[in-house]
Amino acid sequence: MNLYIRYFDKEILVYSVEEALDFLRSIPEVDITPSMEKDIREFASNDMFFPKRYKVRPRVYFIMIKTTAQNMDDFKQKKAVRPMVPGMNDRRDLIASVTTKLTEIxxxxxEGSLDFKRVVMVPNTGKHEYRDTHFEVRCKAVSGMDCYNRMVEYLRQRVDARSQFPSAKGKNFKFSYLGRWKEECDL
Incomplete structure (x- = not known):
């Protein structure tokens, strides 16, 4: 992994942490402390591709970016864009499948379960507070989203209007299809 470093009009593409530290030490305004050196080494060795900036003095920074570019021209022309992390596509597919499953007719x-923040009054103080509340129901619906909407509509009529309900796509709502007929699902 190579490192691109830029401080105002001074920039370089280096192939090791030692080269990066040598470049930074050659800039008189940049004072490389032991903690900064340690942080730079950790940044270079981890798998994260985010850019990092280091403070030189108030409102003045130098930036460091990891790249697979072999020379400055490749970096400038963005030929060495960061490789796609395999987990990211899986996560997008998972989100798409959750949405698809939710809207499937x-x-x-x-059977739906919902964890939400319910507003309740504390009798001793007369003040209100949020309490985590678990709600489960079996209902007739045409999709998982319809089940969610029916649950939230039912709760909105019965709890304080300030209560907070989670997204249907989030981890606080779960549902399962029980069957087409009431006899199938043993209600």
């Missing part, structure tokens, strides 16, 4: 009985 499948009429019948659903």
């Amino acid at each position: 499948r009429e019948g009985w659903y």
